[in-house]
Amino acid sequence: xxxxxxxxxxxxxxxxxxxxxxxxxxxxxxxxxxxxxxxxxxxxxxxxxxxxxxxxxxxxxxxxxxxxxxxxxxxxxxxxxxxxxxxxxxxxxxxxxxxxxxxxxxxxxxxxxxxxxxxxxxxxxxxxxxxxxxxxxxxxxxxxxxxxxxxxxxxxxxxxxxxxxxxxxxxxxxxxxxxxxxxxxxxxxxxxxxxxxxxxxxxxxxxxxxxxxxxxxxxxxxxxxxxxxxxxxxxxxxxxxxxxxxxxxxxxxxxxxxxxxxxxxxxxxxxxxxxxxxxxxxxxxxxxxxxxxxxxxxxxxxxxxxxxxxxxxxxxxxxxxxxxxxxxxxxxxxxxxxxxxxxxxxxxxxxxxxxxxxxxxxxxxxxxxxxxxxxxxxxxxxxxxxxxxxxxxxxxxxxxxxxxxxxxxxxxxxxxxxxxxxxxxxxxxxxxxxxxxxxxxxxxxxxxxxxxxxxxxxxxxxxxxxxxxxxxxxxxxxxxxxxxxxxxxxxxxxxxxxxxxx
Amino acid sequence: xxxxxxxxxxxxxxxxxxxxxxxxxxxxxxxxxxxxxxxxxxxxxxxxxxxxxxxxxxxxxxxxxxxxxxxxxxxxxxxxxxxxxxxxxxxxxxxxxxxxxxxxxxxxxxxxxxxxxxxxxxxxxxxxxxxxxxxxxxxxxxxxxxxxxxxxxxxxxxxxxxxxxxxxxxxxxxxxxxxxxxxxxxxxxxxxxxxxxxxxxxxxxxxxxxxxxxxxxxxxxxxxxxxxxxxxxxxxxxxxxxxxxxxxxxxxxxxxxxxxxxxxxxxxxxxxxxxxxxxxxxxxxxxx
Numbered sequence: 001x002x003x004x005x006x007x008x009x010x011x012x013x014x015x016x017x018x019x020x021x022x023x024x025x026x027x028x029x030x031x032x033x034x035x036x037x038x039x040x041x042x043x044x045x046x047x048x049x050x051x052x053x054x055x056x057x058x059x060x061x062x063x064x065x066x067x068x069x070x071x072x073x074x075x076x077x078x079x080x081x082x083x084x085x086x087x088x089x090x091x092x093x094x095x096x097x098x099x100x101x102x103x104x105x106x107x108x109x110x111x112x113x114x115x116x117x118x119x120x121x122x123x124x125x126x127x128x129x130x131x132x133x134x135x136x137x138x139x140x141x142x143x144x145x146x147x148x149x150x151x152x153x154x155x156x157x158x159x160x161x162x163x164x165x166x167x168x169x170x171x172x173x174x175x176x177x178x179x180x181x182x183x184x185x186x187x188x189x190x191x192x193x194x195x196x197x198x199x200x201x202x203x204x205x206x207x208x209x210x211x212x213x214x215x216x217x218x219x220x221x222x223x224x225x226x227x228x229x230x231x232x233x234x235x236x237x238x239x240x241x242x243x244x245x246x247x248x249x250x251x252x253x254x255x256x257x258x259x260x261x262x263x264x265x266x267x268x269x270x271x272x273x274x275x276x277x278x279x280x281x282x283x284x285x286x287x288x289x290x291x292x293x294x295x296x297x298x299x300x301x302x303x304x305x306x307x308x309x310x311x312x313x314x315x316x317x318x319x320x321x322x323x324x325x326x327x328x329x330x331x332x333x334x335x336x337x338x339x340x341x342x343x344x345x346x347x348x349x350x351x352x353x354x355x356x357x358x359x360x361x362x363x364x365x366x367x368x369x370x371x372x373x374x375x376x377x378x379x380x381x382x383x384x385x386x387x388x389x390x391x392x393x394x395x396x397x398x399x400x401x402x403x404x405x406x407x408x409x410x411x412x413x414x415x416x417x418x419x420x421x422x423x424x425x426x427x428x429x430x431x432x433x434x435x436x437x438x439x440x441x442x443x444x445x446x447x448x449x450x451x452x453x454x455x456x457x458x459x460x461x462x463x464x465x466x467x468x469x470x471x472x473x474x475x476x477x478x479x480x481x482x483x484x485x486x487x488x489x490x491x492x493x494x495x496x497x498x499x500x501x502x
Numbered sequence: 503x504x505x506x507x508x509x510x511x512x513x514x515x516x517x518x519x520x521x522x523x524x525x526x527x528x529x530x531x532x533x534x535x536x537x538x539x540x541x542x543x544x545x546x547x548x549x550x551x552x553x554x555x556x557x558x559x560x561x562x563x564x565x566x567x568x569x570x571x572x573x574x575x576x577x578x579x580x581x582x583x584x585x586x587x588x589x590x591x592x593x594x595x596x597x598x599x600x601x602x603x604x605x606x607x608x609x610x611x612x613x614x615x616x617x618x619x620x621x622x623x624x625x626x627x628x629x630x631x632x633x634x635x636x637x638x639x640x641x642x643x644x645x646x647x648x649x650x651x652x653x654x655x656x657x658x659x660x661x662x663x664x665x666x667x668x669x670x671x672x673x674x675x676x677x678x679x680x681x682x683x684x685x686x687x688x689x690x691x692x693x694x695x696x697x698x699x700x701x702x703x704x705x706x707x708x709x710x711x712x713x714x715x716x717x718x719x720x721x722x723x724x725x726x727x728x729x730x731x732x733x734x735x736x737x738x739x740x741x742x743x744x745x746x747x748x749x750x751x752x753x754x755x756x757x758x759x760x761x762x763x764x765x766x767x768x769x770x771x772x773x774x775x776x777x778x779x780x781x782x783x784x785x786x787x788x789x790x
Contacts, residue, residue: 142638159630161773253753260750265743272753429752448784458786465637469645473780474730475753480781484633485645495768 021335024342026129031120033206036067039075039229040212042082043222049074054231056205059126060339060348060383068205071228076197076237079226083168083195084243086223091195092165094221096152103148103190105218110141110183113214117207121179122339124206126348126384127302129340139464140183143482146466147187150487154192157484161493165193166269167245169490170238172259173208174251175201175350176305176406181250182208184481186225187466192490194246195224199238202231203351236262244268246490250307253404253430253475271479271489273307273471275404276432279425280310280461281447283418284318286437290459292326295410298435298461300334300346300388304408305354307476308433310461312401313390313412314421320414324392332375334388346408349384358386358407365391365400370411396427404430418443422450431473435461454480514544514689516551516713517696519558520706526550531714533689536600544689547712549722552681555710556728559652559679562707567649567677575624577703578675582617584698589614592663595690599662612765613667619770620671627676631776640788647779649677650755651730654723656716658736662688664764666695669733672774674708678731682711683723685736689713717741724748731755731778 036053038045050072055064071079091099110117114137121132154163169189173181178200189196200208208227215225228234232255239247239262246269249259253274263270280298282291298310315323339347349355366372370391377387390410394401400411415421425434434453436444444458454472457463464470469485471477479489514533515522524530527548532540545551566574585592589610596606631647653673658665662685673680684692696711712719720741724732725748732754737745742758749756757777761769 158773160771257750257753260753261747264746264750274753444786448782454780454782456782456784458784460641460785460787463637463639463641463643463785465635465639465643468635468637468643468785469633469781469783471781473650473782477753478755483635483645483783485781493773495771 021343023338025338026119026122026340026342028119028123028340030116031123033066033120037069037205037209037229039069039071039079040209040225040227041075041079042226043216045212048072049078054202056124056203058123059203059350060380062382065124066206068209068229071230071234071237073237076228076234076241079197079228080168080170080238080241080243082223082226083197086221087167087195090221091224092193094193096154096193099190099193100148100151102218102220103144103151103187106214106220107141107144107148109214109218110137110144114138114141117179117210119340120210121207122347125175125178125204126339126350128344128347129342130344131302136177136180139466140180143180143183143466144187147191151191154487154491157487158491158493160496162496163192163487163491164494166490166492167194168243169194169196169246169248170199170241170244171196172199172235172238172249172251173201175204176302176307178204179207179211182211184250185248188481188486189248189490190224192487194490197226197228197238197244199228199230199235202229205229239263246270248479248489249273256477269489272477273479273481274432274475274477275430276307276309276472276476277312277402277404277428277430278308278310278433278435278453279312279314279451280435281314281421281425281437282316282319282323283438283440283443284316285439286319287439287459288319288323288326291323291437292330294435294437294459294461295327296330296334299410300408301462303346303349303386305350305406306462308455308462309406310433310435311405311409311411313410314424315412315414316421317414317416324412327390328373328375331388331390334375336377336385336387337380346388349386349407352384354406355384355386358405358409361400361403361405362389362409365394365398365411368398368400370394370398370400396424402428418446422447426450426452429475432476433457512542514542514693514713516545516547517693517700517709517711518551518555519561519710520700522696522700525714526554535598541598542690544693544713547714547719549719551712552719552722553726555681555712556652556726558707558710559681560728562705563649563651563679566674566679566705566708569677571625571628574675574677575621578621578624578671579618581698581702581704582614582621584702585614585617585695588694588698591694592691595694596663598690599660599688608765609661609664613664616664616667616770617671620675620775623772623775624675627772627775627779630772631779631781635783637785641785642788643783643785645781645783647676647776648782650778650780651678652728653678653680653731653733653778654726654729655680655682655733656720656723656736657682657685657692658760659685659687661764663691663695665736666692668764668769669735670709673733673778676775676779678778679708680710681723681729682709683716683719683736684711684713686714686716720745721748724754725751727752729754732757733778734758735760
């Protein structure tokens with residue numbers, strides 16, 4: 001932790017010590033982690049041509065979990081070739097009903113092995129078992145189940161159009177919801193008749209590699225899904241590969257822009273799901289206790305490693321003080337620590353690099369004059385941790401109000417009128433999500449119309465469902481994942497004969 | 503003895519914010535007819551003109567996107583009414599592009615019909631693009647399309663009028679405002695269309711049209727940070743990589759979609775409207 005944070009003396013002392021809970025650890029012996037993982041190409045695990053491996057660690061303990069192959073350009077090329085072969089030889093012409101059957105198998109297998117996946121997700125990524133068990137895994141399975149059903153119904157999705165698959169999809173996913181993001185990418189791609197080369201994030205490759213086992217057991221034709229592990233260079237090789245027809249990326253806006261440049265002029269289809277700096281707007285008539293839960297869920301869920309996190313809290317001035325008191329009390333009850341403990345609310349920060357980024361931005365908040373509050377918070381000795389944090393006295397120009405922190409750090413601003421709330425909420429280059437809290441129905445709809453964001457949660461926050469499209473406005477990206485809309489990025493829509501144009 | 507009457511020639515100017523300014527640069531360029539004869543000297547817009555046009559488009563966006571869909575539909579239908587009244591002039595200008603009389607007539611008729619076709623989508627595209635989502639929980643969840651914002655439209659070089667109308671109508675019908683780079687080779691029908699727009703009920707700034715050199719203007723349009731999306735249909739192939747790369751800076755949506763036959767029904771599509779719309783998903787809990 002940086003010096004300035006340590007010598008902070010004006011920090012409001014916690015009103016009560018943290019509650020003591022008996023440890024309730026989830027057993028981790030359900031998971032067998034191999035010492036070394038190859039690349040998943042053509043239905044098999046293979047040694048990387050690059051000859052290189054990198055370590056994946058447990059961010060809660062810094063212990064090394066496994067060595068994972070680093071795919072170089074030659075490896076990526078082999079994976080793309082395997083995908084192309086699979087597409088041309090089988091998958092492209094497979095009836096939708098058969099594609100559906102494979103996806104249903106995958107969904108069921110994830111449900112059957114959900115405990116194993118959840119534990120592994122928490123070990124490799126640091127998220128609380130409560131969340132990987134109750135959010136990531138059920139949603140990942142549901143996503144495959146939902147899109148399985150679409151595979152043989154695509155003709156009904158776009159009136160006047162015949163849908164055709166694109167071919168090979170290069171898919172790059174982030175470390176915050178590793179398996180869930182793999183599901184968001186693979187399920188619609190496969191349902192629509194495409195094949196995939198998936199690149200998981202370098203800090204969280206293990207659940208994707210366990211998914212490869214599920215795909216083998218499901219007897220998915222070899223090459224339909226290939227998994228290349230590695231960091232940014234692996235991703236760049238995938239994006240640049242001339243035989244990739246479609247690129248789908250979820251991650252930071254900065255990397256998204258560089259991918260957009262790489263794809264420029266190639267004719268490859270592209271969807272981007274990028275960063276956010278969502279406003280969570282609380283009006284004076286809001287049910288405050290519910291709003292507090294929504295605010296906490298909005299920013300401290302998954303350690304704030306959430307692109308749609310409600311990181312800017314906009315509070316109507318008249319309720320600022322009671323809300324702040326309640327929020328501080330609530331923060332004190334958050335349990336930070338062992339991700340495998342079933343009581344843990346806030347787990348480990350995903351990586352040392354991410355922790356440094358959070359600390360740097362929190363420093364900037366203090367330097368620029370915002371007032372920091374952190375509850376009393378005992379952190380483990382080893383691993384990467386950050387206490388749930390909030391800032392008051394934040395102005396719109398502060399970095400902590402403009403930049404995505406991607407950590408458990410809330411910036412609180414105030415407003416007086418609905419117009420001012422809209423103005424402030426939209427005063428960002430991002431536009432992924434927003435929250436509105438009020439008991440007044442007409443105001444919800446009025447706000448909903450004006451907030452420039454792809455997802456608006458009214459009197460709730462951070463809800464996800466495979467049938468519900470997700471994606472951003474402005475610099476938060478383009479394209480939608482989930483629902484009917486999530487099919488389009490993987491299809492060419494050819495005018496149907498006798499389509500309804502006459 | 504009286505001399506034959508000399509006709510009054512038209513000055514072809516830019517259309518920005520509902521007004522017809524010359525280029526602030528004071529430049530113009532010769533617009534030649536199919537025989538190489540100078541027909542007119544339209545304005546050669548500058549980077550500054552383009553920024554003014556974007557500002558006008560942004561200023562107009564709030565009210566245009568906030569208008570009811572029925573209202574936008576009527577306003578755009580009214581444009582077709584006025585185009586009909588100016589058919590002769592359009593035909594004359596399209597003829598100068600080398601289209602023989604009946605072909606010019608056919609293009610103008612097709613352009614008017616296309617405008618009417620798109621106008622009718624204003625209050626229907628939502629049925630096609632919107633969904634109610636059956637989420638697994640006690641929430642009401644729905645998705646509906648909204649306009650993207652300011653859209654840069656690089657009109658195809660030809661057909662000068664039908665190509666422009668096909669792309670522009672799809673952009674503005676949903677509530678977007680547009681900054682159009684007219685066909686460099688055949689700019690005159692675009693300017694005449696502006697005169698139609700100016701005398702119709704389309705608010706100033708909803709459509710802004712620049713004439714000039716495509717290569718000179720496109721890079722500024724592509725990199726402008728207050729443009730949300732680009733229709734690159736009229737961008738020459740060799741410029742596409744640079745234009746798409748420049749569009750990355752503020753994550754512009756880009757579309758390049760030229761039909762093989764502009765006269766065919768397949769050149770019009772509600773999906774061309776949806777290409778320039780954003781999908782918004784709203785959740786609300788259900789409970790007594």
